[in-house]
Amino acid sequence: MKNLNSIEEFEGLKNGERVLFVFSADWCGDCRFLDPILPIIEEKYAQYEFIQIDRDEFIDLCVNMDIFGIPSFVAYEKGVELGRFVSKERKTQQEIEAFIDSL
Template identity: 50%
Template sequence: MQQLQSIEQFNELKDNGKTVFMFTAKWCPDCHVIDPHLDELQEQYKDYVWVSVDRDQFIDLCIDQGIFGIPSFIAFDRGEEVGRFVSKDRKTKEEVQTFMNGLPS
């Protein structure tokens, strides 16, 4: 999964194509529960570009996007938000699959 490098990159990815942003932090144990499944999820949902956003590096972006708990996911399709799975709770592979299956195709 690629790492977000800048706000400009966020806007470019958000506005061009289908992108899932995973908001996370290195110190967050709940964020790492999903780590072993990320490659499989990316392969299963390869219509989307998957991008990891470090909460500590992009705290202002998190505030702008209403991310107050991690891990959280927001999906965009050509600039339009098409889904969000945002909470402070740990996420399972099955919960992320349910979120992704609920996105418009």
């Protein structure tokens, strides 16, 4: 999974084809729980570009997007938010896949 490098990159990506932003942090235990699962999900949903956003590095972006819990997921297509799965709760593979299926 590619990591976000700048706000400008974020703006460009969200205006492109299907992209799924994954908000995370190195210290987040629930985020690390997803580490072995995310490559499986990324492969299954290859129509999306998965981009990881470090919450600590992009705290202003998280505040502006109302991302107050991690891990969280926000999907965009051509600049339009398709949906969000945002909370501070641990997420399972089934919950993440159900979210993506609902988009």
